Amino acid sequence: MKKPKIIKLRYGENPHQKGVFLPVESKDELAMPKFKILQGKELSFNNILDIDAALYVISKTGREKPAAIIIKHGNPCGAGLAKDIATAFQKAWEGDPLSAFGGIIAVNRTVDKKLAQNMTKNFFEVLLAPEVIKEAKEIFKTKPNIRILVNSNLKNPQLPKTKDIKFVRGGMLVQDIARKEVRTKDLKFVTKKRPTKAQIKDLLFAFNICEVSKSNAITIVKNEKVLGNGTGATARVYSAKRAVEIAEKRAKGGVAASDGFFPFTDSVELFKKAGIKAMIQPGGSLADKKVIEYCNKNNIAMVFSGIRGFKH
Numbered sequence: 001m002k003k004p005k006i007i008k009l010r011y012g013e014n015p016h017q018k019g020v021f022l023p024v025e026s027k028d029e030l031a032m033p034k035f036k037i038l039q040g041k042e043l044s045f046n047n048i049l050d051i052d053a054a055l056y057v058i059s060k061t062g063r064e065k066p067a068a069i070i071i072k073h074g075n076p077c078g079a080g081l082a083k084d085i086a087t088a089f090q091k092a093w094e095g096d097p098l099s100a101f102g103g104i105i106a107v108n109r110t111v112d113k114k115l116a117q118n119m120t121k122n123f124f125e126v127l128l129a130p131e132v133i134k135e136a137k138e139i140f141k142t143k144p145n146i147r148i149l150v151n152s153n154l155k156n157p158q159l160p161k162t163k164d165i166k167f168v169r170g171g172m173l174v175q176d177i178a179r180k181e182v183r184t185k186d187l188k189f190v191t192k193k194r195p196t197k198a199q200i201k202d203l204l205f206a207f208n209i210c211e212v213s214k215s216n217a218i219t220i221v222k223n224e225k226v227l228g229n230g231t232g233a234t235a236r237v238y239s240a241k242r243a244v245e246i247a248e249k250r251a252k253g254g255v256a257a258s259d260g261f262f263p264f265t266d267s268v269e270l271f272k273k274a275g276i277k278a279m280i281q282p283g284g285s286l287a288d289k290k291v292i293e294y295c296n297k298n299n300i301a302m303v304f305s306g307i308r309g310f311k312h
Contacts, residue, residue, distance in 0.1 A: 012045045019045040028160045029153040030055050038132060039140060040147030047104070047126055047147065050074060054106040054128055057212045059157040060181075061205065062108040065224075068092040070124075071104040075213050075231045078103070081205060081224040085109035086118065091225040093122060096246050100124070108154050111136045120146075130154035180307055182207055188283065188304040190292050195278040195301040198223075199255055203280040203303060206257035211309030215259055218243040218267065220276065222254035236260065240267035244274045251276055259309035261285035265294045272298050282308045 005023065012019030021043075023033045032048065043051075054071045061067050061079060068089040070078035077099035080091025085107055093100050105119065106128040116136035119127065126147040132140070140148055159177055166173040184200055195203060206221035213219065214232040218239040221227065227250045230242030236258065244251055252275030261284050262268060268291055271279060283304030285291070295302045 009045050010042065017045075021045075021048060026162075028162065030059070030151060030157060030160070034153075035128070035149040035151045038137065038148040038150060039144060040126070041145050043126075043147060050104040051126060051128065051149070053212075054104050054126075055157065056159070057209070058106045058108055058128075058154070059159045060212055061208050062106075062154075062157050066107075066109045068105065068107045070100045071106070072099050072102070075229065076209050076226065077229055079205075079209050079226040085111075086115050089115060089118065091223075095226045096228065097122075099246075104128070106154070108157055113139060116140055128154060178211065178309070178311075182305045182307060186306055187280075188306060189301075190283070190288075190304055191295045191300065191302045193296070193299055193301040195255070195303060199278045199301065200303075202255045203257065203278060206255055207259075207280050207305055207309065210257040210259045212311060213259065215310045215312060217259040217309070217311070219257045220244065220247045220251050220254050220274075221257070222250065227251060227254060236262065237264070237266045237270070240270045244270055247274065253277055255279060257281070259311070261288070261308075262291050263287055265291055268294055268300075272300060277301065278303075280305055282306065284308075 007021040009019040011017055050071045053074045057069045057076050065081045066085040066088045067081050069076050070092050078092035078095040080088040082088040101123055103124050104126045105124050110131040111129045112133050113135035116139035120143050128149050130152050132150055159179055164175050164177050202221045205224050206219045209226055210217045210219040216233050216236045216239045218230040220243045228243035228247030230239035233239040254276055255278040256271050256276050258281040261282050263285055278301040280303050
């Protein structure tokens with residue numbers, strides 16, 4: 001067996017840290033070494049971490065419709081589903097352009113000339129795509145620092161079949177990949193008002209994005225477009241505040257997802273003020289009854305997903 005080549009990186013997460021990339025033998029079709037690099041600067045330590053996150057997110061959200069996601073510091077800050085990839089990308093970038101600046105873009109459809117022109121109007125670090133046509137490559141050559149990686153398997157992205165392994169001092173944590181996909185049949189309708197079919201579609205998309213974001217996470221979606229993603233907060237209400245702040249007035253009429261249950265009604269009260277009309281959460285809190293009563297009183301639809309989506 002050929003010994004894998006250790007790739008020396010410029011540095012680790014920060015310039016004062018040394019870093020390398022050690023490829024391993026893998027049957028995973030979307031493993032990093034199986035991507036072809038078309039152009040761009042060498043990949044950094046942080047690029048590789050964000051690429052891995054991007055592959056995970058698009059494997060959760062992009063198996064059916066054209067999908068575009070944008071990753072920043074390990075979290076999706078933009079995501080969109082549409083009938084065509086150009087619209088999906090536009091949705092993803094418009095959701096939170098401030099956070100998308102300098103991010104990692106992943107798409108599950110071919111990048112043509114027009115899409116390349118739209119992409120290069122913005123600043124981003126890396127593009128992952130199943131294919132980039134010749135005319136699009138010429139557009140990207142005007143931005144030589146952008147790293148472009150292609151792998152045809154992104155047309156039908158799948159989660160890895162391996163275990164999720166985390167190294168800690170003195171050992172390793174090993175768990176199954178979070179493969180469970182919440183579908184309409186899994187939902188528990190707990191409020192008097194039921195979500196519409198369009199809202200259910202948004203709720204499922206929002207929960208998918210929320211589940212792959214660092215906890216505590218709250219995701220606001222409307223028309224299969226992420227408008228605000230509050231992530232990594234130490235209190236759920238802080239994530240709710242952040243998501244609402246990013247979404248601003250666009251949240252009105254949208255839906256919200258929570259990766260964990262609501263221990264209080266404070267987050268739900270924020271959603272009500274923002275004009276959110278439906279929400280999804282795992283359920284299972286001692287406060288469930290109060291939260292349901294609040295939703296009923298304010299004509300808000302709520303469903304339980306039945307699973308928690310924590311990600312540390």
